[in-house]
Amino acid sequence: MPVYKAPVNDTLFVLNDVLGLERYGNLQGFADATPDMIEAIIGEAAKVAEEALFPINLSGDREGCTRNDDGTVLVPNGFKQAYDQYVQGGWIGLAVPEEFGGQGLPYTLHAAVGEYMSSANMSLMMYPGLTQGAIAAILVHGTDEQKATYLPNMVGGSWSGTMNLTEPHCGTDLGLLRTKAVPQDDGSYKISGQKIFISAGEHSMTDNIVHLVLARIEGAPEGTKGISLFIVPKFMVGEDGSLGARNGVSCGALEEKMGIHGNSTCVMNYDDATGYLIGAENKGLSAMFVMMNEARLGVGLQGLSIAETAYQNAVAYANERIQGRSLSGAKAPDKKADPIIVHPDIRRSLMTIKAFNEAGRAFVLWTALKSDIAHRSQDEAERQNADDLLGLATPILKGVLTDKGFDHAVMAQQVFGGHGYIEEWGMSQYVRDARIAMIYEGANGIQALDLVGRKLALNGGRAVMAMFKEIGDFCEENRGDEAMVLYTKGLKKGLNDLQASTMWFMQNAMAKPDNAGAGSTDYMHLFGLVTLGYMWAKMAKAAQTALAAGDPREDYLKAKLVTAKFYMERIMPETALRKVRIEAGADTMMELAAEAF
């Protein structure tokens, strides 16, 4: 019953009209990505998402995963076939260098495609998603031998990957972790300990699973300075690449979760498992952060993905379900009632989600393009600027798109009334699935702290100044454009609130760091509101430009202008509230004794 159609036109509008991808032909891999090729790839991705992944999304939720007594894990019916179709399409390696079996295409394209895949089946996409994170870490920190041993099979999808950070007593605070690594004479390590919440930790969709595991080498310093990263394959890999004996790692249990039932979330037991150091000794956290940053973009994308699917279903229901009459007179007089899309309160929900999703899509692709520039540009200043903005945008994208993605899945569910609460309609699944994205890869409170506590001050505030400059320049460039006033006015007002709040932190959080913590979540959302508002202003500009040029997508482009206006009128004003909260500071918040709660 649920529906999903990949928003191909919208992706192409962002890539071509808003970001002007063709202008980046000088970046490695971009020359191959001609408009025609992009359209073909996006279209093919849409097909895979709609036809292979989406039809088993609801059934995957119902069936869930099962752990057999021997520790093997069964995934839902159809997952293996769909996974095979996905990897055979070469989707894992879309943006991976060709020397490791990838296609070397823009990461931006990978992100565009990723949205569709997670919209269609988030649980299933987590299997290759984790592999992609592990690939990123090995690409950056692995030795040539490690790259040669692991990457081709991972890129090809016959091996998958995982990230093993969390232990029962430590999640955010990795300094507490206890899993230990004992050096062996042959240069390898024996890894022992327990990891929990390991997504895709065990299954038999792939021939091998490459676990990346944080552990502490015997005798290493306490805290985060004594953590190293290890490769622990499920099956040992011979020098010729052949698979050997089972390694000492196994799935002890599956977690019973609120959602993402199709993904096997495992308790993983390491019992003298053979592991290989990746990156430098005691520098495991920075190696892991390569995966984390990649993963955070992927998780932010999940927020958008689920909100998009939930939205599409709410729109379909609002057009079909007849109930009551329009306040301004019957709109479907031939029927016993009007479709509920005529009711303003239903419109309010649909417009709100639409306004966030379309700006969220632009934000994701804008950020992904920064990643491409940061990694592929020949110009050092350009690389640095892009890298600054990527680092700044990552926690905002993760925190805001997943908070809003969840809120909007709930909002879309509400459109269904009682039917939204019944599992067969699928809306419950979107809500339950979307919920995890606010938590994993760093709970959103941690994203907010990363933004306020690290990213703001980094390099003397270079990144945030660059962002303010980019938005300010845009407003300045369009100062003379009468048709843009509606959008730049709202954007400027939001930017002022953001700049004032940034200043407030500078003046009040140095001496009293709790003031930063107290305002961090509000600041993250304030930054998100302004950034998404910037995306709307850019989209409005692109739509006006295209309309002026006689573009045939007239209705589509005009709808962009209406939605941009809606954002500026009803959503952007939230910046003022966020500013007030930030400026309230920490005093009242921290005043009560712990016992008073």
Next chain:
Amino acid sequence: MPVYKAPVNDTLFVLNDVLGLERYGNLQGFADATPDMIEAIIGEAAKVAEEALFPINLSGDREGCTRNDDGTVLVPNGFKQAYDQYVQGGWIGLAVPEEFGGQGLPYTLHAAVGEYMSSANMSLMMYPGLTQGAIAAILVHGTDEQKATYLPNMVGGSWSGTMNLTEPHCGTDLGLLRTKAVPQDDGSYKISGQKIFISAGEHSMTDNIVHLVLARIEGAPEGTKGISLFIVPKFMVGEDGSLGARNGVSCGALEEKMGIHGNSTCVMNYDDATGYLIGAENKGLSAMFVMMNEARLGVGLQGLSIAETAYQNAVAYANERIQGRSLSGAKAPDKKADPIIVHPDIRRSLMTIKAFNEAGRAFVLWTALKSDIAHRSQDEAERQNADDLLGLATPILKGVLTDKGFDHAVMAQQVFGGHGYIEEWGMSQYVRDARIAMIYEGANGIQALDLVGRKLALNGGRAVMAMFKEIGDFCEENRGDEAMVLYTKGLKKGLNDLQASTMWFMQNAMAKPDNAGAGSTDYMHLFGLVTLGYMWAKMAKAAQTALAAGDPREDYLKAKLVTAKFYMERIMPETALRKVRIEAGADTMMELAAEAF
């Protein structure tokens, strides 16, 4: 693992210090409710909630209900025993007149007790909860014979009740309903049709189930003007009160839901079932509204209840879980990390929920007291004023406390990080259970429309003027009180936004009703923010008065003042945003064609 402790001290603070219940001795049933007796009843209710209901809450969610092939329904283990304990305590009839087996005590007390029960086990409490709604309808609209036949057994709990409104094609718009009633020679009717989403529709915890069913008498007018209400017992009742043959009503299926798994949500099939008209022919909706209004208060209460349980668990976790160090220096230097309650962002969540729950509790009891005054006062003017405020408060209480209750269950879940997503910790259940309260008994969008479209204009705006006067008078009375300025200033600012928005509707929604619909949800929340702010100002006043009198609850009372300040600093400012959104009107929201979504 989950914890729950009834907030007895807080209930008593509201009843005694804030509402001054002892001042209402002139109301019927209130003279019996001496402070000592109230404390004893509240204490006993706390015990039942904590010891009988709460221990089977999580297991009830896991086990759910099962329909056997013969149409009977099994409830989770322990539910029958806990239900028996609940009814043997006389809790169903606490506020029901003594002549029907009740105790005739204040409804306010019933509401206070109800919070604990739903906090402890919402699914289980829905069985007697639906009975209470049915009792209310029979009390008001039943004939003496119907009252004598049904009420004593329902009040005693050996029979239960249900509400049957929704059909597959009609929920909000009851005018579309098709279930038909064919008059019989003996004055009864034959009822046929299908009802869905019927809570507690079938089970064997009681000897009989009294279904109240909306149906259309053959030949009745179309739309809502042709709907009548019927009593349809599961087992026929003989003239001597004995149970006879099974009536033609059965459970066709159980709905598979996102939450409230312990409650049997049924598809009910009526197949020439014998029914008895209750109330006047074709006046079924108004009879049903007696149940609905009672039920809406009960559902609003559920929002508070779940938020309270979720909050208590988040507080416990935040005090136990150690992770990271305080930004202002180690707070537990003897441990490897500080408890996470030291982190401002965790505090932000806990303080926000606390501020809403305590004000929500006051709002519920304030509203329940209005209900008591409306039904029991000897003074007509007093009755009318109370009835006006009750009618106005009902949609706000239902809509705001359930929207916020859900948001705060999610917020509390977030405190647990990954553990919040795992079913064994119970936080997922609170979120899943709380979700339904935003939907049933009129989805919250409908509450907002009821408020803006009906309650505002009723009797020339008498109710809203009375509310503004009550709040304005409070501010005026405390104008000279320096210690109250902090609270009355915030309250007045909020009240100004509310009054301005009310005026905006008067000026802009008459000619264009879509402007009312477009702002309705924001207006409901604006009204809620101000009303909860009013509760905080009243609580601050009561705390200051008690402190000045040397009350021994010093820490408790001072915490009230801090939380009141938090509300005024960080939550009340949202009124300005709501006002901006309302004044944005319907134009942009309604501009797109349905196909543009």
